[in-house]
Amino acid sequence: xxxxxxxxxETAKDIxxxxxxxxxAFLEMPxxxxxxxxxxxxxxxxxxxxxxxxxxxxxxxxxxxxxAISPVSITGNAAGxxxxxxxxxxPARQREGIGSALVKEALKHLKNADAAGCVVLGDPDYxxxxxxxxxxxxxxxxxxxxxxxxxxxxxNIPSGTVTFDEAFEARA
Numbered sequence: 001x002x003x004x005x006x007x008x009x010e011t012a013k014d015i016x017x018x019x020x021x022x023x024x025a026f027l028e029m030p031x032x033x034x035x036x037x038x039x040x041x042x043x044x045x046x047x048x049x050x051x052x053x054x055x056x057x058x059x060x061x062x063x064x065x066x067x068a069i070s071p072v073s074i075t076g077n078a079a080g081x082x083x084x085x086x087x088x089x090x091p092a093r094q095r096e097g098i099g100s101a102l103v104k105e106a107l108k109h110l111k112n113a114d115a116a117g118c119v120v121l122g123d124p125d126y127x128x129x130x131x132x133x134x135x136x137x138x139x140x141x142x143x144x145x146x147x148x149x150x151x152x153x154x155x156n157i158p159s160g161t162v163t164f165d166e167a168f169e170a171r172a
Contacts, residue, residue: 103130116153
């Protein structure tokens, strides 16, 4: 199948579908904390969900995928950096390009908003296709360096420890 024809910003009526989709998408993932749907909701409640995009099946308006973007902090006061994730695709439609379409669209939004860059914690092989790569100058404590990657939209990569929003600690 082909990726969905429509990617758009979330609306209030999408919230339950996003929560359900995210929980299902991570249910069988061995590396998951199974709290990703709580994280998205906590980011939204805290006003820290900078960008929330959904992928829609054109024929049915069913939400097939979701991506969240939120600000991160970097020691040394580097500004304009964001974190990608969670990225969720309904299990029956994974490996169809839906996640890739969402990542590309989210990165385009960040570039257009003059963001400095974006970080992601995830599969290096998957995220490399979008330009993400490990950066020795950026550290996410207690994570193998190859799984923490960054893409810069400006010339310089800052140096420091990256902290995701406290919503990433949400458990309910």
